Amino acid sequence: MAVDIEGGIIKDGELARLALMPEVRDAAQAGVDLIALWPLDTAQKLSNDAKYAEDLQVLVCRAVAEVITGEEIPMADAEFVYEGAVDIPGRPQSMVDALIDVNDAYEQMEDYSRNGDTTLVMAGAGDLNVGWGEKTVKAVAAALEEIEEAASKSAVSASAGEGDDDSTPHGPDVESVAQRLAVVLAAINGLFGLVEDNAGTATDAEAAARNATPIMLYINELCERMSIPRMNLTSQQFKDLVAKYREAAGSGDGDAALVAVAEFVAPLAKAEWEKHHNDVIYDPVAVAKAEKEKEEKIKKAKLAEKFKDIPEGKDKPPVEL
16 A cells, blocks of 8 residues: 655655654554454453453543643543543542543544544544634644545555455555554644644643644544554653654754654554553463463472472482472
């Protein structure tokens, strides 16, 4: 799959350069390993993946709410709101309302990954109350349509199972996933630029990160739309990403911001995809058995060390530990 978005926020040749970056290809390999698990073949794996998806929504929504409020939010509170709470005794209502708004935005955007309707993304951005100006709203809406052109091509080719997107019997190869990830990375960079124009270069780092929070949710829906796994950035990682983008964008080097985004996000994608893989294949029975065998081995080694200097009687059989 070779896709360029001509004349828009993604320039010709950017995707090819991104797909060749070592960080992107390392992440792509982790993506291939994860995708290869599908279709999941046991009830345990299906259950693990469902739990992973629920946990991911809680983590992502908590992170976005932390960026919006500037407060550290306990995981238990994020889980409570995910389960439907509208108030939490002892917690400021502003924090709870932020979590509710973010969960609403998450669920508002969710259908975009299935139907490509970019108005859902804009509606989700509205739920976050970031206060984008009219110019930014129009620019982001147009950019989302451009990105969707690339995403829809990937979705069609992946579902059809034709061409180099699915060149192996078990799913996409590293090249295909690297190119899909490149679209996501270039989209993040381009959207950051549009939102930054709205915020203005004088905006402080915390405000700039809050202004960009809709992109934080959109990233995952775009990944899903591109047939690659979702990501997970903590609130601090997202703020660091925005800061690195702003620093690179202000350097005067046209490619610096794009490279900075890719170098920062790709390793985080790799780590999350490896975690997702391990979560899916986790077997508590096998883990418990392995732990028991490990403990027995340690006990035997300790006993052997304890009695190593005691001579055995000539007429006594050796002691089995």
